[in-house]
Amino acid sequence: MVQSLGGSVKVVNVAIKQETEHAKILGISTIPCLRLYGNNNLKSATYKTYESTNVSADEIAHWILRSQNRTVQSLSGTQDAFREVHSRGSPVGPVVDVSVHEGSPRAALIVRLSKNIEQLPSRFTLFKIKYVGSSEREEFRVYRKKLPFDVGEEEYLTLEEPQWEPKSMLALMLEAESRKVYYGDKPSGVLLGKRALLSVYVSRFESLQDIALLLMEFHEAYNDRIAFHITRSSLKEAARSQDTFSHSWGGAVLTDQQANASAYRRVAGVVRELSPFSQYSLSMPFNYHSLKLFLEEWSTGNPELHFRSNHLTYTKKESSVLELNHHQFLDVLNRAKRAPFAVLYYEPNCADCQAYL
Incomplete structure (x- = not known):
């Protein structure tokens, strides 16, 4: 890199x-x-x-x-040694690609911006400053950070205003940071706004492109309420996935900025949550139908929404409801001394559920 x-x-x-x-x-x-x-x-x-x-x-x-x-590279119009990889986005961060007249007020403004990285929307921003002749047009572009998948976003954004001002430049750089699907680190609060965050934890065996395209199926309907995010495949994320989903092959966690006050509600005398809960999880492997149902249930404000595909619950008399994954459920069935009685709940007319059953 x-x-x-x-x-x-x-x-x-x-x-x-x-x-x-x-x-x-x-x-x-x-x-x-x-x-x-x-x-x-x-x-x-x-x-x-x-x-x-x-x-x-x-x-x-x-x-x-x-x-x-x-992080800041400059060259005159006569130099050809500059690496052209900088003319596009980088895997580190966005690239500000500027063509300016040497000694002009715009050139001074760009240099000042490049020296104040901490004040930019992304401190990983890289600068390519090219000094062109007075007869050539000055131009300000922001190339988006490269992602390991493609969801059809514009490669770069251009400042169209005749007057270059720090406010309009920073607004353009912030717009370049706003993605249809985020990858890696979680987006900042400025990018999230009041939206919930749907983070997908994937194992190294999953195709990031397929996951991104699946999330894009719901982008138009939920973009104003949910920001979509794919985490990196790392040991740290695998451990977090193991802790959340009881397995390392991933899942999705929807973090709502509003705590679920109804989580205190008792169901058949059993407290389902011990404290207000703002996260809702969906275990992998999930597909279009399971994700669609998951998001629909969340958008209707279902206070009991905390389900995972292939995860089941069971209870004994006067005991708490326990959540099980598929392997734990089979273990419960196999070790029972009597014939167990199981009730399986699934969405009617769900072809995938029928196949799973």
């Missing part, structure tokens, strides 16, 4: 646990430790240490590019 954006990096893995003397030589007290040696010499006393607690590819790549002064 760093190399494709014009930077250079050589990765060296030092196994501190096996080679404890290396820790003393390098002065490392805690691991993991990520250092960047600008002179390619591990024995050098000059290096930068990665201080952030967020160990993600985007964070690390942006840190390296910023350390190498690659």
Whole structure:
């Protein structure tokens, strides 16, 4: 990722646990430790240490590019050495592609923006500043961040206003950050607004393109109420999926910004939720029909909505209702001393449910 954006990096893995003397030589007290040696010499006393607690590819790549002064690149119209990969979006963040006249007020404004990354909608924003001749037209474009799937969004947005102002530029950059389907880190509160967030946790065996196209089936109907989001496939997300769905092959979690006050409600004498609950989950494998029903139930304000496909519940006399996944349910049936009595609830006229039964 760093190399494709014009930077250079050589990765060296030092196994501190096996080679404890290396820790003393390098002065490392805690691991993991990520250092960047600008002179390619591990024995050098000059290096930068990665201080952030967020160990993600985007964070690390942006840190390296910023350390190498690659987040902002400029060139005159006569130079052809600039890497053309910058003329499109990057996997790190959006790319501001600008053509300006050298020494003009617009050029000064762009340079000022590029030096105030923390004030931008995305601090991962990369800048490509090209100085063109006075006879050529000045242009301001924002290329969207590259995603591992395509949902038919515009590749870039252009500032059409004759007057370039910081307010209109930031508005365009924020619009470029607003996606039909988000990927990776959860979108910020500015991008979410008052919408709920539907996050899909997928295993590495799932096709991100298929999941994105499935979510797009509901984009038009729910875009004003729900933001769609696909998480990265990582060990961290797999562990979270295991905790949420009792398996590692994923599912969807709908997080509503309004707590479910009806979660205290008792059903047949059993408290279904111990506290106001704002998350509703749907286990994978889900498809168009199960997701459609899930969203319809949520939009009607169903206070009991917290179901997972292929998940079942059972109860014993004077005990709480327990939620089971498919394997746990089979275990309950197999270990019963008497013939168990099971009631299966499913949506009428649901072909997928019939096939599953």
